[in-house]
Amino acid sequence: MGEDHVKKGEGEFGSVFKPPAEKKGFAAFREFLYNSERGEFLGRTAGSWAKITIFYIIFYACLAAMWALFLVIFLQTLDATRPKWEGDNGLIGANPGLGFRPRPPDDYVDSTLIWFRSGSGVNDAEWKHWTDELTKVWDLYMTGDKNYGQYLKQCSFADPKTDQKDKFCFFDMKTINSPCIKESFFGYDKGTPCIYIKLNKIYGWEPEPYENVTELPAEMPDQLKETIKQNAADNGGTPQKMVWLSCEGENPADKENIGPIEYSPMQGFPYYYFPFMNTPGYMSPLVAIYLKHPEPSVIINIECKAWARNIRHNRMERVGTTHFELMKD
Missing domain, CATH: 2.60.40.1660 (Na, k-atpase alpha subunit.)
Known part of the structure; x- marks a missing residue:
């Protein structure tokens, strides 16, 4: 009777944790575009897309600011009316x-x-x-x-x-x-x-x-x-x-x-x-x-x-x- 119970439980757990069926072809591509079960678009949730977008905005803004700062410093070393190196x-x-x-x-x-x-x-x-x-x-x-x-x-x-x-x-x-x-x-x-x-x-x-x-x-x-x-x-x-x-x-x-x-x-x-x-x-x-x-x-x-x-x-x-x-x- 105990063995029957264990076997029965194994069968129950096996049915609970069984991975979903793998989708192929167009069905897999359509699920990648939008997964309604997990609320994902192109593999990311809305929150994930918002975080990565904010990250790259800040990253490129800092990069542009650093480049502009170096350019301003470089231009301070130049004279518009005479070359830096002469003769x-x-x-x-x-x-x-x-x-x-x-x-x-x-x-x-x-x-x-x-x-x-x-x-x-x-x-x-x-x-x-x-x-x-x-x-x-x-x-x-x-x-x-x-x-x-x-x-x-x-x-x-x-x-x-x-x-x-x-x-x-x-x-x-x-x-x-x-x-x-x-x-x-x-x-x-x-x-x-x-x-x-x-x-x-x-x-x-x-x-x-x-x-x-x-x-x-x-x-x-x-x-x-x-x-x-x-x-x-x-x-x-x-x-x-x-x-x-x-x-x-x-x-x-x-x-x-x-x-x-x-x-x-x-x-x-x-x-x-x-x-x-x-x-x-x-x-x-x-x-x-x-x-x-x-x-x-x-x-x-x-x-x-x-x-x-x-x-x-x-x-x-x-x-x-x-x-x-x-x-x-």
């Missing part, structure tokens, strides 16, 4: 390069070739891109003085900027000679193109001009040496303080094909335009090179170099120099 400590170093305009179309962004057609019977579309690019530069310089007049100063060798760091010397486009002006289509319609050359901006950099003709390096082109010597003779034996500029063909054939070059307004950049101090409206000085008779139907490799005691030249790194090609048909 040789900066990424661009303390040796300026040269830039040129006009640039090729955006479709040929890696190219440095200025290629155009000119002459009678040639549509202006054959050279319009190049004149449009130079017109943008021309218009920018012609209107710049109207927007930043309070920062401008009219400078000259007799009246340089000196220590007025809150002002910059005005570069007057009207000092550029024809045909390197907007009204003459910068010479492209006649097949005698002009190219604008500028010295790239480096914050705080000042040139160290040659103070005597005996300092001129041996590798300087003879034409520029003669120009500096004549400049010194005209100014009491001391050349004017300039970053001098030379442009010539890279190879013997290029030197022959490039023809005579005329520089305007001077063959270089007067020292009083420097240093660049990030003054609002600052405009880099320009030199227009006028190629008077370039050989047609050949590609001419042209290299321009800036010359001062603290400017070195490296073709591979493009410091102190710039390179472009010219071809007119």
Whole structure:
């Protein structure tokens, strides 16, 4: 009788603690989405979802606040008007390069070739891109003085900027000679193109001009040496303080094909335009090179170099120099 009772009890307990039947397939998925017996949605009760939601709100709020705090601290170390690292400590170093305009179309962004057609019977579309690019530069310089007049100063060798760091010397486009002006289509319609050359901006950099003709390096082109010597003779034996500029063909054939070059307004950049101090409206000085008779139907490799005691030249790194090609048909 006792055994019957135990067996009976085991049977009763077995029926009480028997696990529910396992659901499979769509029934299991539907129960995961919403279990009406336990009041669960996606495996969690409403209370559980509320707790985990509040936790992540607090967690990400603290994370965002910490990131914002670090950003504010970092910004306090920066100056909006000057770089943190200057000169040789900066990424661009303390040796300026040269830039040129006009640039090729955006479709040929890696190219440095200025290629155009000119002459009678040639549509202006054959050279319009190049004149449009130079017109943008021309218009920018012609209107710049109207927007930043309070920062401008009219400078000259007799009246340089000196220590007025809150002002910059005005570069007057009207000092550029024809045909390197907007009204003459910068010479492209006649097949005698002009190219604008500028010295790239480096914050705080000042040139160290040659103070005597005996300092001129041996590798300087003879034409520029003669120009500096004549400049010194005209100014009491001391050349004017300039970053001098030379442009010539890279190879013997290029030197022959490039023809005579005329520089305007001077063959270089007067020292009083420097240093660049990030003054609002600052405009880099320009030199227009006028190629008077370039050989047609050949590609001419042209290299321009800036010359001062603290400017070195490296073709591979493009410091102190710039390179472009010219071809007119």
